[in-house]
Amino acid sequence: MTESNFIHIPLLPLRGLIVFPGMIIHLDVGRDKSIQSLEKAMMNDQKIFLAAQKESAIDEPEVEDIHTIGTVAKVNQMLKLPNGTMRVLVEGENRAKIESFINKEKQFFVEVKVLKDRHSNKQEEEALKRTLLEQFENYSRISKKITKETLASVVDIEDPAHFSDVIASHITLKMSDKQDVLETTNVKKRLQKLLDIISDEQEVLELERKIGQRVKKSMEETQKEYYLREQMKAIQKELGDKDGRTLEIAELYEKIEQKNLPARIQELVVKELTRYERVPQSSAESSVIRNYIDWILALPWHEETEDNLNVLRAEKILNEDHYGLEKVKERVLEYLAVQQLTNSLKGPILCLVGPPGVGKTSLARSIARSIDRNFVRISLGGVRDEAEIRGHRRTYVGAMPGRIIQGMKKAKTINPVFLLDEIDKMANDFRGDPSSAMLEVLDPEQNNTFSDHYLEETYDLSNVLFIATANNLQTIPRPLLDRMEIISISGYTEQEKLHIAKDHLLPKQMEENGLTKGYLQVREDALLKLIRLYTREAGVRGLERELASLCRKAAKLIVSGEKQRVIVTDKKLETIVGKPRFRYGLMEQEDQIGAATGLAYTQAGGDILSIEVSLAKGKGRLTLTGKLGDVMKESAQAAFSYIRSRADELNIDPSFHENYDIHIHVPEGATPKDGPSAGITMATALVSALTNRAVKKEVGMTGEITLRGRVLPIGGLKEKSLSAHRAGITTIIIPVENKKDLDDIPESVREQLTFIPVSHLDQVLQIALLEGNNESK
Known part of the structure; x- marks a missing residue:
């Protein structure tokens, strides 16, 4: 490198571009500093120094961001464009090196030293x-760009x-290679570098060509399609087409x-997606395949929630949400305890059986909350088609999975x-028979490979906690019943309803109707009257409706200005909500001949049943009235036969x-009645009428009778006992085998x-009948 004079000259930093000596090129200049440098150059000798930025992304380069070696160039033309930028034509003249920056505020102005080319062996350079x-x-020839x-x-x-x-x-060339060539002043070395670079580039181009x-020779039809689709994708991307297939x-x-996804499912869905690519979008099959892929991607395959196995917390939540239902709560807590110990228990399949309104559905929701699982519900009422459970086969437009798979999609986890x-x-x-399709769903040994016709692949349901209600x-087929653990919810007692109304239903309805304790108070005796x-x-569904009605009427009284505060007692209840709709049985006021008090179990709970017998001269005809079912009629026949066989005793x-017509009547004839538990009551009423001995008014009874007078066990003792207590009865005769059920009755x-x-029956008669006139009819 030889010495030369220093030159003061404006600097124009270039982004992604290097200008060599002898090179003529157009440049668009838009940065303020660069425009100032150009204007300075035009005012002097039209000379400007062009140096590349080290990083082209930098918008406002500093001194350290600019290469020190660049090219001194002459500005041949300059044109101002409408958008404010300047278009200039420059011609490179000499290499030069920045020695110092004179000004870098409004524009770059530098002191440069011109670098001259160094020659060595002319023969080598020529070669x-x-x-x-x-x-x-x-x-x-290879690149076709020259x-x-x-x-x-x-x-x-x-x-x-x-x-x-x-x-x-x-x-x-890469920017780094171009800068390297520019900085090389030794001509021989520069030629050698370019020779190496161009040789490497030729090898790359030759390889690309081969x-x-x-590829051109071996490309099959599918590869050609793929190539075209990639091109189409690129075109759509450039055009901003976001809706392209x-x-x-x-x-x-x-x-x-x-x-x-699991390996087998991933392989299946990729295969379907490949089909989807080939099928025309206008084809009906296209939508079928797309729906199938969407279903596969929407289903949970590995996602699961972590169980909160804190038994005490779960017990607290269940007690907060539901009063009573001890057996169900105990079973859920048992499940959690075993899960906590083993961490591998399959989900049990519980079936909550009970009348409407006892909280079966809300209990299932509380169970989900107590263990921090997602909750999903499907209704099977009225389902007649097997495809509703197993799904439809993908042979037509509109096919979809069954309700089980639909439920899993809503659940979003594999363990709801x-x-x-x-x-x-x-x-x-x-x-088809949907209950048969449910057999696989509800079998813990099979449901890890549940087969849905739509999916055509097995799906694991073994982590699901299934709860059924009935x-x-x-009406449930025996094989299906056998797969479930039955938990009976017989209904709520009056006391339980009172707690539920006081602690849950009334606060809920008051909140929904905009009432506070300052506006409405309902006394306990009024709630009990409302229940009865x-x-x-x-x-408690009907009870909740009555409480809602009570709250609405109270709201009306308060808003209209009639009352500032409503206090509901049992005496005021009728004036607010209207006349009572039902009555409940009360014990007789005096001991009666030919009338015995039985205890009945109904869907609405327990009640007492008064059975009356009258005798009239006749030919021995037995008449039964009161809308009795077949079982109850047979109980009356059995009692009648037993009394005939034991008449002397x-x-x-x-x-x-032969001398009397006997009429047995059960009041409330509009209400259907059936069941064997009125057997001893009918027999007692018959004996009372035939012996003219009164039945004790404080005695109630329940039990089935045989032709030999044996008393057989019955069900629903808890509800029957509560109805007897409500009616004022103090003594209850029960079958000896029902002693075990006494623990279920509230203390x-x-x-x-x-x-x-x-x-x-002899024991029954001894307890229930008063000593009196024993003359037979």
Whole structure:
């Protein structure tokens, strides 16, 4: 490098571009500092220093962001464009190096030193020049970017230094390589570098050409399609077409990768997506395949929530949400305890059976909340088609999975609490038997490979906690019933309803109707009256409606200004909500002949049943009235036959059945009644009428009778006992085998009742009948 004079000159930083000496090029200049530098250059000798930025992304470069070696150039033309930028034509003259920055505020102004080319061996330079020219000619043939005119102009250049700069300006180089060539002042080294670069570039171009030819020869129809689709995708992307099918398919591929599907499912869905690419969009099959892919991607395959196995927390939540229902709560807590110990228990399949309104559905929701699982519910009421459970086959437009898979999609996890509501309301017809399809769902040994016709692949349901609800077990097929753990919810007692109304229903309805304790107070005696005289149900749904009505009427009184505060007592209740809708049985006021008090169990809970017997002269005809069912009629016949067979021991005329017509009546004839538990009551009323002995008014009874007078066990003792307590009865005769059920009766009720277990009708008569006139009819 030889010394030369220093030059003061404006600097123009270039982004992504290097100008070599002898190179003529147009530049668009838009930055304020750069425009100032140009204007400064035009005012002087039109000379400007062009240096490349180290990082082209920098918008406001500092001193350290600019290469120190660049090119001194002359501005031949300058044109101001409408958008405010300047278009200039520059011609590179000499290499130069920045020695110092004189000004860098409004524009860059630098002191540079011109660098002259250094020559060594002229013969070597000439040899390198010829070799480089030959390589450049080969390069121009392969790349097809060099025009014939450019090639002809390069051939005529004699000076090796100028020749190397022209070659460098025409071949494709990385910015770092171009800067390296610019900084090399030794002509021989510069030629050698360019020779190495152009040789490497030729090898790359030759390899690309060979690969292109090989691909062209071996490309099959599918590869051709793929290539065209990629081109289409690129075109759509450039045009901003976001609705193109290619983009849609690309997004689906991305979703499949992100979903982390099981290997067999991923293979299946990729195969379907490949089909989707080939099928025309207008085809009906296209929408079927797309729906199928969407279903596969929407289903949970690995996602699950972590169970909160804190038994005490779960117990607290269940008690907050529901009063009573101890057996169900205990079973759920048992499940949690075992899960906590083993951490591998399969989800149990519980079936909550009970009348409407007892809280079966809301209990399932509380179970989900207590263990922090997602909750999903499907209703099976009225389902007649097997495809509703197993799904439709993908042979037509509109096919979809069954309700189980639909529920799993809503759940979004593989371990939800899944409620199968109204499982006893399923039916079957010519479309199949849905209850049979449920067998696989509800079998813990099979449901890890549940098969849905739509998916055509097995799906694991073993982590799901299934809870079914039913009103009546009689309509559930035996094989299906066998797969479930039955938990009976018989209904709420009066005391339980009172707690539920006070702690849950009334606060809820007051909040919904905009009332506070300052506006409305409902006394406990009023709630009890509302339960007894305005509702007749096992659950609390009707009670909630009555409380809602009470709140609305109270709101009206307050808003109209009639009352500032409403206090509801049992005496005021009728004036607010109207006349009572129902009555409940009360014990007789005096001991009666031919009338016995039985205890009945209904869907609405327990009640007392007064059975009356009258005798009239006749020919022994037995009449039964009161809308009795077949079982109850047979109980009356059995009692009648037993009394005939034991007439002598009971001090009854053996020929009574020939001389008297007997009429047995059960009041409330509009209400259907059935069941065997009125057997001993009917027998007691008959003996009372035939022996003229009164039945004790404080005694109630329940039990089935046989022809030999044995007393058989019955069900619903808890509800029957509560109805007896409500009616004022103090002594209850029960079958001896029902002693085990006394623990179910609330202690407060049990303490006020006397339970007498019996095994034979003679014991019943001895307890229930008063000593009196024993003359037979």
